Amino acid sequence: MHFDVENPLSPLNDHFILSKGHAAPLLYAAWHERGVLTEEELLTLRSFNSVLEGHPTPRFPYIPTATGSLGIGLSIGAGIALNGQHEGYASYTYVLMGDSEVSEGSVWEAAQIASFYKLDHLIGIIDINRLGQSTQTMEGYNLEDYRAKCEAFGWHALTVDGHDVMKLVEVFHQAKAMRGKPTMILAKTVKGYGIGSIEGKENYHGKAFSKEELPGVLHELHDRFINVADMHLPEPRYISLPLPEPQPIEPFQLPPAPYNLDERVPTRKAYGQALAACGEYTRRIIALDAEVKNSTYAEIFEKKFPERFVQCFIAEQTMIGMAVGLATQGKMPFASTFGAFITRAHDQIRMAAIGRTCMCVVGSHAGVSIGQDGPSQMALEDIALMRSIPDSIILYPCDAVSTYKLVALMAQHSKGICYLRTTRGATPVIYKADKEFKIGGCSILEQSARDSVCVIAAGITVFEALKAYEQLAKKNIFITVIDCYSIKPLDLEIIQAAVLAAGNRVITVEDHYPQGGLGEAICSALCNQEIKLIRLAVYKLPRSGKPEELMRYEEIDAQAIIQAVERLQLV
């Protein structure tokens, strides 16, 4: 591997992902040998004040992203390699996997896409030691089975004795010379190699030796392998870290949103248009699709910037993994598919957050308002899932103008995973093109001194709240209507004041299951304010039907809001 410790961010550097993250001590030991960590630092392993965690995280800044949930490394490596291919870098990306790990389907997803994109600078290594944590792997030492799989998935495959350093050097040389396809090195190894008492035996996974056993084990290793002290390693120089933070995208402002008041535009389409517009201002934006670009409207970006569009096919886990890889290289990925199917990659998103990834995820077809396609296609838990992600941002605009402006802010955000929720159907434009929006903002659409209830809506339900407003006003009942387009963070000060002004009576209404969504977010934020709250949400398992039938059935429409307002007024 080429890695210039003096220039850790050099694009000439090779990349390494330890997908089998539980082998972290080996990784830290290697950095120690490279002179980056002192022996004293190395011995802080797994302790509270150490950056050397039990599984790799970028708290140790030579690690690009977190690993430790198995099967995600290859897709991250594919993203890094794709970036190198795109930028014309000569660097290689290496991903070390365990043999148990490759039973994760996500590995084969990533393998197939790496082959599709001919990522010949991506080199995988499977450490085939036959033993998983609790049992033997399915394949055991059947290296030819692994080879057949890798070749069927379009990879060049090489087998090697993983303990023979000279042979390893040779196969890595061959792997680097390969053109037109990625290479998988199938390294046959023995777990516990070099320590006779445990070599190749079960029940030693992740177990430390006792103090009594240690001298014998060290003696055995010392006899068998090169003594590190003889290697004349460079002096440790870890002191120059931490590495610089990734730079935020150079600020830009889009021209006014190209929509007229009352025009009907689906927010998913405004997303595609906004992303294409943003693409003019920064080449760091990369759009990733899971083969629904004509539904999410990512295709608008593709048409304008085909070279910055990555088709991941129906492989959401790989789409997110590649996005993480691209983000480690300074790109701003926008990964989009149906919100319902982003659930497929939740583990990857969770790990991306632990890996301090800055990226954007876009889920279309939110809620029962998609209609006839039925519950399997409806994102109804996505807010709950994304809210629980550390440092996440959740935006859920109701119209094209707010979507357009928020996408521009997403492209320029510099911390955490930003999730945008879009709606299938066309909704009327309610904001003027020069209206300002912010992450952590909200918009008060109706408010007067006579308001007796504050209705907090987002996305599709904003229009139901506005309809309820109209009908109630005829009866001389007035309500505040808030478009809570930023669900995390919430615009707490404005919301608290508006709720207080409406006599602390609140209704939340959302096209989402009741758990973990807008209602619970508001409820948690206002809990100490002695509010009277009704939470309207999708309480019943939905089905196929027309959007308006389903919104009625779930009681998240204007009629349900009116009834809730009338109930709250009696309190």
Place this chain on the structure above:
Amino acid sequence: MHFDVENPLSPLNDHFILSKGHAAPLLYAAWHERGVLTEEELLTLRSFNSVLEGHPTPRFPYIPTATGSLGIGLSIGAGIALNGQHEGYASYTYVLMGDSEVSEGSVWEAAQIASFYKLDHLIGIIDINRLGQSTQTMEGYNLEDYRAKCEAFGWHALTVDGHDVMKLVEVFHQAKAMRGKPTMILAKTVKGYGIGSIEGKENYHGKAFSKEELPGVLHELHDRFINVADMHLPEPRYISLPLPEPQPIEPFQLPPAPYNLDERVPTRKAYGQALAACGEYTRRIIALDAEVKNSTYAEIFEKKFPERFVQCFIAEQTMIGMAVGLATQGKMPFASTFGAFITRAHDQIRMAAIGRTCMCVVGSHAGVSIGQDGPSQMALEDIALMRSIPDSIILYPCDAVSTYKLVALMAQHSKGICYLRTTRGATPVIYKADKEFKIGGCSILEQSARDSVCVIAAGITVFEALKAYEQLAKKNIFITVIDCYSIKPLDLEIIQAAVLAAGNRVITVEDHYPQGGLGEAICSALCNQEIKLIRLAVYKLPRSGKPEELMRYEEIDAQAIIQAVERLQLV
């Protein structure tokens, strides 16, 4: 396919999973031809009062479970086929997939496990029409690539012209005759076959013809294919449905829990012991593991009932998919792995709920209290994820006795997905062996008339709350302590009363991110009670360290509770 419409639950019947659920109209049409649906019923497709949804769900009772999120059908089919193999049934299970769909890694995960278990009564069909929703597939019409992949994954593969019925009959015959491995039928087809204007063309995915186009299209089809009216189909008899509900497990009671007060036992171990004990009372329990049986303690069940233990290796999506398949056959699956890794299968769990699956999922290693392994291994969002699942039940016991008793209730529950959260470290037994627990219950551990705050804890934090109680009592400050072991449903009546009795001052404390967990559940439930609430949770991204260091860092320990009590007393 053998299917006796008169005996829809007969174990002799073959099974069919339409994994490419968007082809649902074809499935309904087939049931119409089989005489189960009238033409009038067929034409209710996708309408609100119809059971014929846009994607298949068991609201139409001939459909065993929901599909429509791609890539899940093969694992469900593998579960059904494994059940048949286990029970000695001669029936076959057929799974029809799209070609775009097989880019989902979950397909290859399932393929590999089906091969491992030699499920020769499982027959997959890939409908290779070359066109995805928005673009051509990676493989196009390269059938030999598909064959190489299937064979490398241990399957018998057969290619066929998918429009040639006689050849199809022949390959299905060959597939059924195959022994020792499952068969994949690679059917080359043309999208829109038989309609010249769209045959093999892009941009017709899921699009209906206009009224003007319809007569021409029907005419073309009529000329080319058998007229259904000439087929003398059986009379429709759908009226005899719905099918009987699955029977609950015959009730049983375990002997008293085998733990002594103050003994230290990890709840994960009590889970394994309880499951093994339950196994005596019903053979419907099947334990599934994702290769961490020595961590989750599922191995205790395996040792006792090896024939009812399914090793899924590190393939969580397939573990859940197979559990769903087993559940459709009347089994009570217990699928367990680290809670953090259950996130990998969230889409499958979401779909299982839409499919009305009754099963149990067990996540071990909850929260920062696992310690040194670091955040990738900590379940910190699992409650949020599982709460958002419709009809889910969430149990989070703190000690071995409560775990033991709750597992017995889980084994006998009859609706929805029941999630159990277990803890890594050994915790003291605080309940007597004859204490009663219930789904939807809680346990008041400390309460007096002098209580000024109600502390609601669950799992590991119960012990912190008890420590806080001890220390506060010395200062003459008294608190209620509730063990909220059932997080969904909550024991609302008891909790509301206890909170009211403590002056409506509440502290929730949980080893989980603040969103969607215990705190928000309580907050949502008590929102209208004018409470003063402090929610202690994992607000900071955790790291490696000792359990007690991490609980201190996250402020979910006794000290944090004491400080919160003191703060609330000033309110």
